[in-house]
Amino acid sequence: MTGAVLEILDPGVRTTVQDHPGRIGLQAKGIFPSGPVDHLAFRAANVLVGNAPGDAALEIPMGRFAARAHLRGRVAVCGADGAEVTINGAPVPMWEAVDVRPGDVLAAGTLKGPGFRLYLAVSGGIDVPPVLGSRALHTGAGFGGLDGRALVRGDAVPVGACDVEGTPRLRLPQGLRPGYHRHWEIEVMRGPHAVPGYLTPSDWRDFVTSRWRVNLNSDRLYVRLNPHHFTWTRPDGGVAGAHPSNVLDGGYPVGGIIVNGDLPTILGPDGATSGGFTVIATIVHAALWKVGQLCPGRDTVRFREVDLGQAEALDRHAEFMLDPANLERVVSGG
Numbered sequence: 001m002t003g004a005v006l007e008i009l010d011p012g013v014r015t016t017v018q019d020h021p022g023r024i025g026l027q028a029k030g031i032f033p034s035g036p037v038d039h040l041a042f043r044a045a046n047v048l049v050g051n052a053p054g055d056a057a058l059e060i061p062m063g064r065f066a067a068r069a070h071l072r073g074r075v076a077v078c079g080a081d082g083a084e085v086t087i088n089g090a091p092v093p094m095w096e097a098v099d100v101r102p103g104d105v106l107a108a109g110t111l112k113g114p115g116f117r118l119y120l121a122v123s124g125g126i127d128v129p130p131v132l133g134s135r136a137l138h139t140g141a142g143f144g145g146l147d148g149r150a151l152v153r154g155d156a157v158p159v160g161a162c163d164v165e166g167t168p169r170l171r172l173p174q175g176l177r178p179g180y181h182r183h184w185e186i187e188v189m190r191g192p193h194a195v196p197g198y199l200t201p202s203d204w205r206d207f208v209t210s211r212w213r214v215n216l217n218s219d220r221l222y223v224r225l226n227p228h229h230f231t232w233t234r235p236d237g238g239v240a241g242a243h244p245s246n247v248l249d250g251g252y253p254v255g256g257i258i259v260n261g262d263l264p265t266i267l268g269p270d271g272a273t274s275g276g277f278t279v280i281a282t283i284v285h286a287a288l289w290k291v292g293q294l295c296p297g298r299d300t301v302r303f304r305e306v307d308l309g310q311a312e313a314l315d316r317h318a319e320f321m322l323d324p325a326n327l328e329r330v331v332s333g334g
Contacts, residue, residue: 038292055125066128080115
């Protein structure tokens, strides 16, 4: 192998290359941005190893993963609890930069705690070619990432040059790390298709008070929830269709919660950009990371309505966590 690379020994379950914010500005052409489903843990891992927050890194669902480093630098693993991360078999902490040398084997076990995805950043960033302005893999369309696909055993993932010699190792203080759960609360804003034009007040009350189960058939495109019968304010969709959840085709937001008949669905970063179903609520930017940690077939969600001011405050809190000034230096032996 030539150059700095990660040699994939165990790719786990659909590990992909992502960057943040992905391919923005292409929704009118039918392309959602891709990028990490949990942008918070992803960006934290990058900041810890000295990268720009949006540099390309790896998204690892369910935790199982192993790679051999053919490089000298730093790595950081952030995300779901209970991953049991090791280097050469010795445990290493998450949410902290760790030095690696050529030949070191980094591994993570299957997740045992709450959460669903890990993020592995390497100093210098993953250096695959950009496609349409981003290195992120779009799993639905099959472009970006490494050769337009998830990683497989034997892949040599290129890593950019980065000299960390003499720079301090960093970790995210325990008090700033996000909490992971099996029963989640996710902040949303109402609409655009909600009360009073589409949902009744009791429908909206059901939406924000019910405990929604995350369907096993959920991925980076869609997170499906359990069916629910809304009463709606109209008998049908008029010219858009026979069901009151039908609307004339329009654009969808990332994190939009669409309702197709009786099925609420959260739109992921590789999902459809438009369609003919109501969007009854939209997850605020600062809460989108939680969608990336929902475990299919296990977790539940309750939605909490917030206003614009509250959404902006949540965003400021997330950015505070990612400010390098708020990170701790790791002392020798610490």
